[in-house]
Amino acid sequence: MDQGIIQNLEKLVEEGKKLAPHGGNMGKGYNGKLQSEYVSWRMRSLSAIESLGKLAESLKKGIESDKSGPYFYQSSEHKEC
Secondary structure, three states: OOHHHHHHHHHHHHHHHHHHHHOEOOOOOOOOOOHHHHHHHHHHHHHHHHOOHHHHHHHHHHHHOOOOOOOOEOOOOOOOO
């Protein structure tokens, strides 16, 4: 796998680890303050996953079908690989 892709994915994982604790709670609503940062991270993550090709289709499909969609909750996009 291309080293640039690996580095990009590692960077996105680290960003996600920093964002996740600031997501809203399901009962209290999403975090509107960091919503734009989350959406940007989510779109960059989906793009990086797409670059992996067919091997990552199921992961991408799982993210896209997240019931919270693009709203920033703590549980948003937390997937075990």
